[in-house]
Amino acid sequence: MMVLSGLAGCQAVNPGPAPREQSEADAFRRRLVQESGGLYSNPEVSRELAEIGKRLSEAAGGRPMTILVLNSPIPDAYIAPGGYIYLTRGLLALTDDESEIAAVVAHEMAHILSGHAEARARLGRQAAISSADIAAALPDSDRVRALLADASAQVADLSRQQELEADAMAIQLLAEAEYDPAALVRFLKTMQSMDAPPGARRSYNTSHPLPSDRIERAEALTASYQPEVAE
Numbered sequence: 589m590m591v592l593s594g595l596a597g598c599q600a601v602n603p604g605p606a607p608r609e610q611s612e613a614d615a616f617r618r619r620l621v622q623e624s625g626g627l628y629s630n631p632e633v634s635r636e637l638a639e640i641g642k643r644l645s646e647a648a649g650g651r652p653m654t655i656l657v658l659n660s661p662i663p664d665a666y667i668a669p670g671g672y673i674y675l676t677r678g679l680l681a682l683t684d685d686e687s688e689i690a691a692v693v694a695h696e697m698a699h700i701l702s703g704h705a706e707a708r709a710r711l712g713r714q715a716a717i718s719s720a721d722i723a724a725a726l727p728d729s730d731r732v733r734a735l736l737a738d739a740s741a742q743v744a745d746l747s748r749q750q751e752l753e754a755d756a757m758a759i760q761l762l763a764e765a766e767y768d769p770a771a772l773v774r775f776l777k778t779m780q781s782m783d784a785p786p787g788a789r790r791s792y793n794t795s796h797p798l799p800s801d802r803i804e805r806a807e808a809l810t811a812s813y814q815p816e817v818a819e
C-alpha cells in the first residue's frame with residue numbers, strides 16, 4: 589500500500605506540495621489520520637503542544653508548524669507536507685516531561701526544515717529508474733541481487749545520515765528555545781529500551797532507525813550545550 593510504505597521512515601512521506609499537489613497532500617493527511625485511529629483531542633495537550641511548537645518555530649526562524657496527536661497507542665512520529673507534525677498518543681505517554689515532547693517535535697521539525705522527505709523521494713525516483721538496470725541485468729541473478737542490495741544500502745545510508753542530522757539540529761533548536769537539550773538523549777534511551785509491539789507495522793523504532801552511535805553522538809553534541817557549572 590502506497591501510504592503505508594511511505595511511512596516506513598518518519599521522513600519518508602510525500603515531498604512538500606506544489607500548489608497543484610495540495611489536494612494530494614490533504615488526502616495523504618486524511619489517510620494517515622484515518623489509519624491511526626483518528627485525531628486525539630485534549631485541550632490541555634493541545635495547549636502544551638501549541639506552546640512547544642511556537643517556541644521551537646521561533647528558534648527555527650519562524651516557519652509555522654502544526655502539531656497534532658494521533659489516537660494510536662503505538663509510539664511513533666510522522667511529518668506530512670505543509671509543516672505538519674504528528675505524534676501518537678502512545679509516544680506522548682512515554683515522555684517524562686515537556687522537554688522530552690519538545691525534543692521529539694524538534695527532531696521532526698529538523699526533518700522538515702532540512703528537506704529530508706524530498707531527498708528520500710529523489711532517491712526513490714532514482715531507484716525506480718534503476719529498475720531498468722535490473723531488467724538489463726536479467727537473467728544474471730547475482731547481478732540483480734547486487735543491484736538490489738546497492739539500492740537498499742543507499743536508502744539505509746541516507747536514512748541513517750538524516751537521523752543524525754535531525755538529532756543535531758534538534759539539540760540546537762532545544763537549546764535555542766531554552767528547553768533542556770539533554771531531553772533528546774533521555775527520550776532516545778527510553779525508545780532504545782522499547783520493543784515494537786508484536787505485529788505492529790509501524791513504531792518509532794521502525795520509522796527512526798537507531799544506529800548504534802546515534803545516542804553516543806547526541807550525547808556528545810548535548811555536552812557542548814551544557815552550561816558551565818561554577819565551582
Ligand SMILES: [Zn+2]
Nearest residue numbers: 598751754796
Ligand atoms: Zn527521524
